[in-house]
Amino acid sequence: MNEYKEISFNGLWKNNPALVQLLGLCPLLAVSGSVVNALGLGLATLLVLVGSNISVSLIRNAVSDAVKLPAFVMIIASFTTCTELLMQAFTYELYQILGIFIPLIVTNCAILGRADAFACKNKLIPSILDGFAMGLGFMLVLVAIGAIREILGTGIIFGNMHLLFGEAARSWQISLFGENYKGFLIAILPPGAFLVTGLLIAVKNIIDAHMKKRAAAKSKSPATRSKRVRTTDNTA
Amino acid sequence: MAFIKASSPHAHQVGNTGTVMLMVLAACIPGILALTVFFGAGVLFNIVLTSLFCLGFEAAALKLRNRKLSFYLKDFSAILTAVLLAIALPPYAPWWLLLCGAFFAIVVAKQLYGGLGFNPFNPAMIGYIVLLISFPLEMTQWLSPEGFAHVSIGDGLAQVFSGQALSQIDGYTAATPLDVIKQNNTLLLENIYAQNSLFSQASWAGLGWEWVNLGFLLGGLFLLYKKVFTWHAPVCMLLALTILSALFYDGGSSSSTGSPLLHLFSGGTMLGAFFIITDPVTSSTSNRGRMIYGALAGVLVFLIRAWGNYPDAIAFAVLLMNFAAPFIDYYTRPRTYGHKKAHIGINKKP
Numbered sequence: 232m233n234e235y236k237e238i239s240f241n242g243l244w245k246n247n248p249a250l251v252q253l254l255g256l257c258p259l260l261a262v263s264g265s266v267v268n269a270l271g272l273g274l275a276t277l278l279v280l281v282g283s284n285i286s287v288s289l290i291r292n293a294v295s296d297a298v299k300l301p302a303f304v305m306i307i308a309s310f311t312t313c314t315e316l317l318m319q320a321f322t323y324e325l326y327q328i329l330g331i332f333i334p335l336i337v338t339n340c341a342i343l344g345r346a347d348a349f350a351c352k353n354k355l356i357p358s359i360l361d362g363f364a365m366g367l368g369f370m371l372v373l374v375a376i377g378a379i380r381e382i383l384g385t386g387i388i389f390g391n392m393h394l395l396f397g398e399a400a401r402s403w404q405i406s407l408f409g410e411n412y413k414g415f416l417i418a419i420l421p422p423g424a425f426l427v428t429g430l431l432i433a434v435k436n437i438i439d440a441h442m443k444k445r446a447a448a449k450s451k452s453p454a455t456r457s458k459r460v461r462t463t464d465n466t467a
Numbered sequence: 468m469a470f471i472k473a474s475s476p477h478a479h480q481v482g483n484t485g486t487v488m489l490m491v492l493a494a495c496i497p498g499i500l501a502l503t504v505f506f507g508a509g510v511l512f513n514i515v516l517t518s519l520f521c522l523g524f525e526a527a528a529l530k531l532r533n534r535k536l537s538f539y540l541k542d543f544s545a546i547l548t549a550v551l552l553a554i555a556l557p558p559y560a561p562w563w564l565l566l567c568g569a570f571f572a573i574v575v576a577k578q579l580y581g582g583l584g585f586n587p588f589n590p591a592m593i594g595y596i597v598l599l600i601s602f603p604l605e606m607t608q609w610l611s612p613e614g615f616a617h618v619s620i621g622d623g624l625a626q627v628f629s630g631q632a633l634s635q636i637d638g639y640t641a642a643t644p645l646d647v648i649k650q651n652n653t654l655l656l657e658n659i660y661a662q663n664s665l666f667s668q669a670s671w672a673g674l675g676w677e678w679v680n681l682g683f684l685l686g687g688l689f690l691l692y693k694k695v696f697t698w699h700a701p702v703c704m705l706l707a708l709t710i711l712s713a714l715f716y717d718g719g720s721s722s723s724t725g726s727p728l729l730h731l732f733s734g735g736t737m738l739g740a741f742f743i744i745t746d747p748v749t750s751s752t753s754n755r756g757r758m759i760y761g762a763l764a765g766v767l768v769f770l771i772r773a774w775g776n777y778p779d780a781i782a783f784a785v786l787l788m789n790f791a792a793p794f795i796d797y798y799t800r801p802r803t804y805g806h807k808k809a810h811i812g813i814n815k816k817p
Contacts, residue, residue, distance in 0.1 A: 413602065414601075415567075415601050416600060416601040416602070416603075417597055417600050417601040418601075420600060422597075422600070426575070
C-alpha cells in the first residue's frame with residue numbers, strides 16, 4: 232500500500248510532469264488560455280497516458296530492447312488517434328479549438344517518458360496508478376494555469392464549459408470583476424503562459440522549501456538521537 | 468549560454484551608482500520640459516505617480532528579499548526606471564495603468580531576476596511593452612499638442628483617478644506623426660505635410676515631437692560629455708536608422724515610410740538612442756559589441772516602424788537586442804592586455 236501512496240505522491244507533486252520534469256510544455260503553454268481548453272487537453276492526455284501505461288506494462292516482457300521505443304510510439308499514437316476520434320465524435324467544437332494539439336499528444340515527452348521509465352519495468356497495477364497520477368498531475372497544473380490566465384485575461388472563469396459538459400454547463404460561467412474589467416490581455420497571450428507557469432513553479436518551490444524546513448526542525452527536536460544516525464539520514 | 472563578464476581593462480568609474488543615476492535623471496529634464504510644454508502637465512503626473520509606485524514596489528520586493536532598504540533605494544535606479552517608463556506613457560494615463568507598468572518593470576523585470584545589475588532586460592521597456600500589449604486602446608491615444616490646452620489640470624486628475632483613460636474624451640487626442648505616416652497609403656507625403664496640422668505647424672519633423680526629441684538629444688550629449696556612456700551604441704543606432712530610412716524614403720510617394728528627419732525626430736528615437744540602449748546592464752559590454760548592438764537596434768527600429776504592427780518600435784527593438792546582447796558579447800571580446808589577438812568565445816586556446 233505504501234508503494235501506491237508513493238507513486239501517487241510522485242505523480243501529483245514530487246515528480247509532477249509539468250512543474251518538476253517540465254515535460255509536455257508545448258501543449259501546457261499553448262492551450263492553457265482557458266479552463267475548458269486546459270481541461271479538454273488534460274483529460275485527453277490523461278486517457279492516453281493511462282492507456283499507454285497499461286499496454287506497455289502488458290507487453291513489457293515480449294518486446295526486445297531494440298524495438299522498444301518504436302513500439303511505445305506506435306502504442307501511444309494508437310491511443311492518441313482513438314482519443315482524437317472520440318473528441319471529434321462527442322466534443323466537436325472543442326476538438327476544433329484544440330486543433331493540432333490533440334494529435335501532438337503523441338509527441339508529449341511526459342507520456343513516452345512514463346512508458347520508458349516506469350511502465351516497461353513494473354507490473355500492471357502500479358503502472359496504471361502511475362499513469363493516472365502523472366496524468367492527473369499534468370491535468371491539474373494545466374487547469375490551474377488555464378484558470379489563472381482566464382481570470383486575469385478576461386475577468387471570467389469557467390466560460391464556454393458547454394463545449395465539454397453539454398448545454399447544462401453554459402451557466403457555469405462566473406464573472407469575477409464585473410462589467411468594467413478590461414481584461415489583462417497579456418495573460419491570454421503566449422507571454423502570459425510563460426509568466427504564470429514560472430510563478431507556479433516558484434510557488435511549488437517555496438512550499439517544498441517550507442516543508443523541508445519543517446521536516447528538518449521535526450527530526451532535529453528529539454535530542455535523544457545519536458549523531459551517527461543523523462549523518463546516515465542526511466546521506467540517504 | 469554563459470554570461471561573460473567584461474574583461475579588463477575596466478572602464479574608469481564616473482562615480483557610484485547613485486550619482487550616475489542622478490546625472491541621467493538630470494539629463495532627462497530638457498526632454499521632459501519639452502513634453503510638458505507640448506502635451507501638458509499630464510506628463511508630470513505620470514512621472515510623480517509612477518515614481519511613487521516604483522519606489523513602493525522596490526521597497527516591498529527588497530523587504531521580501533531581505534535586502535537593506537536604505538542602501539538600494541538610495542541608488543535612484545527605481546526612480547530612473549519610473550521616469551523612463553512614465554515619459555513613454557500617454558499623458559494623464561489612468562492610475563491602474565501606471566501601477567501595472569510599475570509592477571512589471573520593478574518586480575517582474577528587475578527584482579525577480581535579482582535586482583539592479585542582474586536584469587537581462589530593460590525594466591522600463593518591459594513595463595511599457597506589457598502595457599502596450601495588454602491595453603492597446605489606452606496606450607496608443609496621445610493628447611494632441613493642440614488638444615491638451617482644453618484639458619484643465621483638474622479634469623486631467625479626475626481622469627487619472629477615476630480610472631478612465633483620457634482617450635475617451637473626444638477630439639483631444641490625435642495620432643502621433645509616425646502613426647499618420649503608417650496609416651497613410653493614398654496620399655503623397657507632401658500632401659500630408661500640407662493638410663495635417665501635426666506637420667504643417669511643425670518646423671521640421673512633427674509638432675511637439677521634434678522638440679521632445681531635441682530635448683533628449685541635448686540630455687544625451689550632456690551624458691556623453693560627462694562620459695556616462697560611450698558614443699558607440701547611440702551613434703550606430705542613429706546612423707543605421709538614418710541610412711535605412713533614406714533608402715526607403717523613395718522621394719515621398721504614398722508608400723513612403725517617411726523621411727530620415729521624421730524618423731530621427733519623432734516617437735522615442737532620441738530617448739531610445741541615448742537613455743535606453745545605453746543601459747550598462749542590459750546592453751553589450753565591449754565597444755565593438757556596442758556598435759553592433761546599436762546598429763542592429765537601429766535596423767530593428769526601422770523594420771518594425773515600416774512593416775510592423777505597432778507605430779513606434781523602440782521598446783520592441785531594445786528588448787530583442789537585450790536577448791542578443793550576451794551573444795554579441797561572446798563574439799566581440801576585446802583583446803586583453805598582453806595578448807596579441809582577442810579570444811573569440813570561451814574555450815579556445817590562446
